[in-house]
Amino acid sequence: MNLDTDRKLGTGWISGTASVSLATIGLCAVFCFHFPSYLTIPEAREYYPIAWVRGLLHIILVSGFLLGLTSVMLRHSKILGMSGMGIVGLAALLGGSRVQLDTDLKSDWYLGLDYALLILIVYSLIFIPLEKLFGRLPQSVFRKGWRLDATYFFVSTMLVQLTTYLTLKPAVVLFGWADFPALHNFIRSQPGWLQFLEIMLLADLVQYWVHRMFHQVPWLWRFHAIHHSAEVMDWMAGNRLHIVDLALTRSLIYIPSFALGFDEMPMYAYIVFVSLHSVLIHANLGVKLGWWRFLFATPQFHHWHHGAEPEAIDKNFAVHVPLLDLLFGTFYLPGDRWPQSYGVFGEKVPDRFLSQLVYPFRRPQAAKQTDHQPAES
Ligand SMILES: [Zn+2]
Numbered sequence: 001m002n003l004d005t006d007r008k009l010g011t012g013w014i015s016g017t018a019s020v021s022l023a024t025i026g027l028c029a030v031f032c033f034h035f036p037s038y039l040t041i042p043e044a045r046e047y048y049p050i051a052w053v054r055g056l057l058h059i060i061l062v063s064g065f066l067l068g069l070t071s072v073m074l075r076h077s078k079i080l081g082m083s084g085m086g087i088v089g090l091a092a093l094l095g096g097s098r099v100q101l102d103t104d105l106k107s108d109w110y111l112g113l114d115y116a117l118l119i120l121i122v123y124s125l126i127f128i129p130l131e132k133l134f135g136r137l138p139q140s141v142f143r144k145g146w147r148l149d150a151t152y153f154f155v156s157t158m159l160v161q162l163t164t165y166l167t168l169k170p171a172v173v174l175f176g177w178a179d180f181p182a183l184h185n186f187i188r189s190q191p192g193w194l195q196f197l198e199i200m201l202l203a204d205l206v207q208y209w210v211h212r213m214f215h216q217v218p219w220l221w222r223f224h225a226i227h228h229s230a231e232v233m234d235w236m237a238g239n240r241l242h243i244v245d246l247a248l249t250r251s252l253i254y255i256p257s258f259a260l261g262f263d264e265m266p267m268y269a270y271i272v273f274v275s276l277h278s279v280l281i282h283a284n285l286g287v288k289l290g291w292w293r294f295l296f297a298t299p300q301f302h303h304w305h306h307g308a309e310p311e312a313i314d315k316n317f318a319v320h321v322p323l324l325d326l327l328f329g330t331f332y333l334p335g336d337r338w339p340q341s342y343g344v345f346g347e348k349v350p351d352r353f354l355s356q357l358v359y360p361f362r363r364p365q366a367a368k369q370t371d372h373q374p375a376e377s
């Protein structure tokens with residue numbers, strides 16, 4: 001039986017995969033209750049409505065179990081369904097939705113597993129229905145490469161302590177000495193929405209050039225090639241970023257905004273916005289925004305950045321404001337056309353997480369490093 005037939009609706013593959021996914025989310029949540037010191041964000045802990053979290057956890061575990069049961073009944077191979085039910089069983093043994101909350105908090109470092117679960121649930125509720133309703137291509141949530149992108153999602157989101165550090169520290173190191181009260185007062189005298197737009201433009205300007213460097217400097221490209229190795233685009237695909245790519249970009253884009261001293265609220269609003277917008281531009285959504293698409297990056301705009309055909313190479317480096325690409329000569333948005341396929345043109349990038357992690361550090365093989373053409377400037 002070929003792979004597509006084996007994974008069709010009614011074969012128990014979708015219910016089995018959904019069961020394992022939900023059961024894993026539930027088990028991770030139980031771990032958060034057991035080890036809040038190490039797995040939850042200190043600033044967030046006191047705000048959790050624990051009764052609601054327990055209710056949601058209960059629904060997730062019961063759904064995971066029922067989907068596992070469905071898969072076992074539908075499917076010849078019982079591995080997926082049994083695994084889902086097994087993980088739910090383990091979560092139940094560890095306390096399930098009645099798990100005791102450990103209140104002995106003792107660690108200075110933590111992983112944001114709570115944050116990752118929260119974001120995953122919220123984004124699933126927003127983007128899965130949107131892609132089902134307005135999807136450009138008919139494709140499953142569990143499409144090719146979904147596990148790899150989910151791994152990137154969990155790793156990068158759980159490293160929230162590191163990414164927050166990288167967001168704040170470079171500006172403090174570089175501009176901590178600088179104090180320009182008149183400039184700061186002028187910046188802060190502007191309305192919040194205007195500050196937000198300025199932060200977005202400044203961050204995207206830095207991001208544009210950092211991103212372009214990642215494409216044009218060969219050793220940097222080997223890190224960024226990981227992001228471009230996604231062959232299916234959807235709301236999870238943008239998570240595929242090498243940790244060096246993520247860290248370097250993250251540590252540079254906020255420097256001007258912090259140095260100029262914008263208010264906290266527009267800064268926080270931008271941080272929330274950038275996370276949502278970067279999911280949106282990768283999503284499998286055939287939305288049309290008319291002339292707005294020149295001002296505001298759409299899925300079509302960023303999908304061309306990921307196109308595997310030669311015409312798409314080194315185009316559309318901005319992530320918010322396409323006008324930057326118009327200004328610097330890299331804008332590409334041919335009418336209503338979309339790329340035929342996605343991925344890296346002329347280069348074979350490995351498709352497993354650990355292989356991708358070491359890929360930039362390995363010596364490029366002559367035959368594989370050839371065809372990435374730099375942009376014409
Ligand atoms: Zn790129």
Ligand SMILES: [Zn+2]
Nearest residue numbers: 227238282302
């Ligand atoms: Zn992208």
